[in-house]
Amino acid sequence: MYTLKSILKRGSIFGAAGAILMATILPASAAFADALNPLTERSLLLSSSAPGFQDTDGSGNAFDNPNPAATGNVGDPGYVPKTYAPAGSGANGRKTGQTFTFRVSTDSAASDRAIQAFTLQYCTKAAGLCQSPGDNSGDARQDAETPRKTNAEALEDGDLTSDLDVNYTNPIQGTDFEIIVGGTPAPAGWTLETSNEEDDEFVGDLTGKQNFITLKNASGISPAANTQIKIVFKATETNYITNPGSKEFFVKINTYDSSLTENHLPQLAADVNDHIIDGGVTVANVMTESIHITTKVLETMSFSVGIRNPDMDTKEAPATHGTCEAIYTPTGERLQIGNQNAEYSLETGQSYDVESFWRLSSNSSGGATVYYSGETLTNTVGDFIAPSSTAGEASLPGKEQFGLAFMDHEDVSDTFQDAIDLADGRYKLPSIAPLNKNAVYDRGNGTLNTGNAAGDAIFAFDRASLMTPVSIATNTGVDSQVLSCATAQMRYVANIAADTPAGVYTTKINYLAAPQY
Secondary structure, rough: OOOOOOOOOOOOOOOOOEOOOOOOOOOOOOOOOOOOOOEEEEEEEOOOOOOOOOOOOOOOOOOOOOOOOOOOOOOOOOOOOOOOOOOOOOOOOOOEEEEEEEEEOHHHHHOOOOEEEEEEEEOOOOOOOOOOEEOOOOOOOOOOOEEEOOOOHHHHHHOOOOEEEEEOOOOOOOEEEEEOOOOOOOOOEEEEEEEOOOOOOOOOOOOOOEEEEEEEEEEEEEOOOOOOEEEEOOOOOOEEEOOOOOOOOOOEEEEEEEEEEEOOOOOOOOHHHHEOOOOOOOOOOOOOOOOOOOOOOOOOEEEEOOOOOOOOOOOOOOOOOOOOOOOOOOOOOOOOEEEEOOOOOOOOOEEEEEEEEEEEOOOOOEEEEEEEEEEEEEEEOOOOOOOOOOOOOOOOOOOOEEEEEEEEOOOOHHHHHHOOOOOOOOOOOEOOOOOOEOHHHHHOOOOOOOOOEEEEEEEEHHHHHHOOOOOEEEEOOOOOOEEEEEEEEEEEEEOOOOOOOOOEEEEEEEEEEEOOO
């Protein structure tokens, strides 16, 4: 047995067209406090919260099936680029990247115990026996009655399922992965290995997929105590991590003072725990005969994204309400922006807007950050509506614009107001508190336009968010608080110019959440 350590901050990006899953972990088994130290301020940011069977953009194009109208080569006259959701973008859950951030407890320089290896293990639970996340059918155990489907087989069969799988072939430091120590890239020489490490004793199906990562370097690094380390796994079309198809997952992490491996596990002696630097749990102990009591509070998180808020919904409002019900999107519905009497088309003399919501709850004592990732409105031949300035600008009919911003919440439904009026403390008006909104995106209230003049509502959009998610709300650091039910109402605006090419324009906006424990 070996002890594996949790990853996301003491005491853990599911969005969905935007929902993001935040992976967090606690130790898999108990260990002596004088031998193991915790990693602190742990966080995991996913490049996409989409399930692993999704890899299409707003028009349904994928890398394996790009826009069929794409022609020519870059720079050629008449060139039309292929359009799809690239690896590492918010809409692509099949080929994702991940960023782990944490601080070490041990002073490796003073203790003469250089970190020569990291291990990360993906599991469905924060503690106990490990089953790799995923929902493909079958069992990967030898002689299983129904063999486990591969992700390719599940995709081909149209199952809408996937298993988490770490796909890195001949990975190169700096290209496919990076280790950053105190803000500076670690010296060259690190290698990355993957394997399947699930517990045969687990009652239930095992995936058999690659769920264990070992990073090692015989020279190692010697960070001082409290040094921040980032481990970045980058996504390309050939090297990537596939998300599971549903539910939360957890990642357990350890640091070691050895780079020698057996079955991908660093060890020099029979007991691998002898080589763990930071990992395991801390337990109370007194040098007397005592009553030993222990417990754990595991990480929790709920993040929902959609176009309906049940607290405000008058169309399908339930007779009773929970204290923090999930935001949702009715089956088959999508946001349509434009003149509803003209097939939701845009006009040069009028601005149009639509709204959506997201809601985040987590027991992350270190706060959280919410990001967005996406592209501006585009059609199937590569035309796009120009985004609003990244610094923010007012909506102006006749000028191409696509932007987003926060707006104040609208009135709640009568049934939810009745719940609030109970005054028992369980219900409250929707609010983004304690998250602090990015000032650039916090100006969405007010008018869109008056005649041909600009309105007073301000919108912004960053096209670079497609590959590098942009932070729009946070309460980390000195502002960090536990999030009970932080709810945001988002507003989107679209305008066209007289020469905006005709076509059907679509986009996917993916919201990502990264709590810190």
